[in-house]
Amino acid sequence: MDIEKEKNDWSDEELEAAVEGYLKMLAIEKSDQKLNKAHENRLLREGVLINRSRVSIEYRMRNISTVLHDLCLPYIIGYLPAKHLGAGVTERVRAAMIAKGAFDPDDYAPTADDQVLNAKVLKLEQRKLVGIPRGIEKPQRVSGTTSSFLRDPLIKAWVLQNANGVCEGCSQDAPFKLPNGLHFLEVHHVTHLVNDGPDWVTNAVALCPNCHRRCHYSSDRDEFTKLLYKKVERLRVE
């Protein structure tokens, strides 16, 4: 069977059935019960997916893993994220997942509003982020009273979670905790967004307010930034 052609023929109903099957399997895996993928696959083919092959259902499951992986959500280990989904397919798989309540797309929508960003980040930080978020290569500029950029809340949440309350500049503990118990650190883009820096984890660090101000205002800001590149291994010079 031509899998490319077949892929496009999936109805919304079929995609939703696949997502439902996937979420059921994910729940089994999370609860540490033994997951029998072949059995679940068979069950799906006895229902709405009666016209689909075992292999094409497995491929669809990998599409679903891709969507979860892109959101740093846990996915089924046995279904590795498939690369190169057609954009249309991704959108339809995503829509089916949203319809089934797999995630709230608003949590992940980029924003240029600092308060909105922080609210999203707080929510995302409550869970263990899986893998590394992709971020935004060229954050879009939004004009307002002060011009700012559309940023990916996952990037800020990941950088803060990864720092775990310790400033990546001076290695000191964050100066205080927020009312929700999380440590207060700021996230700085080493190549500033205004200088075309990407909103990527390879260009963002978690800093205490002192180190952050130092990056922007100090007489030794260039040297300090060089030190950051040396100290924080994931950073890449853009």
Ligand SMILES: [Zn+2]
């Ligand atoms: Zn510091």
Ligand SMILES: [Zn+2]
């Ligand atoms: Zn900054």
